[in-house]
Amino acid sequence: MQDREDDLMSSAGESTGRGIEVGDSREATVGGIRVRRALPRRARRTVGAWCFADHMGPVSVTSEDGLNVGPHPHMGLQTVTWLIEGEALHRDSLGSQQLIAPGQLNLMTAGEGVSHAEESTRSYEGALEGIQLWIAQPEDTRHGPPAFEHHPDLPKLAISQCVMTVLIGDFNGISSPARHDTDLVGVDLALRSRIEVPLTPKFEHALIVLEGAIRVDETTLVPGKFGYLGANRDALVIESLEPSRAIMLGGEPFESPILMWWNFVGRTREEIDEAHRSWQSDDGRFGSVASDLARIETGPPYWNGF
């Protein structure tokens, strides 16, 4: 998450199928663990307010060696953490300390500023896999206070051997209790057959396959691929070619262009510079996290000549 913007936006989209834009995720390393970064991409910075998607693992972790992301700041976004397998520990500057396991959702709202650490539990051994997503906050709430929510149980829908879990927003008549500041949806799809799901036509949608292989509009999507579906669809047929798991993201096209650098989402270079200075000088804006891990720092934004 410390890339220069030109690196961050390196993957251009290619069109295929009936209006599906398929792109490649980028490999990166976060907290010692390999991730596939589906968003942002040069050709597709946002899907609704969704602006970042890292598929982490699967990797094998031990009680000594696992996820180790030290305290770092966020601004102007919400982090959504969803595990497929394993456990992780969230600590933040609000004093939250929350173990997360598969089927549970951690949602942290940064607003004007928050910091957190993502740690191994020091007891869990086995496979670790999940996805971390960021949601850009709208003008209305992005200067507001930080917040943290943990949802131990989310609404699910089972149709033809497929289980759909609504992480955030409304889908197929059911609603997630998670906070959302813009009109959007995020759904975990555990797929075993062919299903047709209703979509909100005013939303643009995208699919990120975590496991298996699915077919949409004559296009096959597998892990490492990002499928952008566009807007104006009122339904979607998804065929799973093998037992598969995918994340569907959707939302009303975001209200304005965003500027994303490191762990910050803003609108201008000045506000990103200011956030970076606050974190480097530890002036209290981002609070502090009770973590044994080292604070993560980075050099100033590249537009300052570094």
Ligand code: MN
């Ligand atoms: Mn973070």
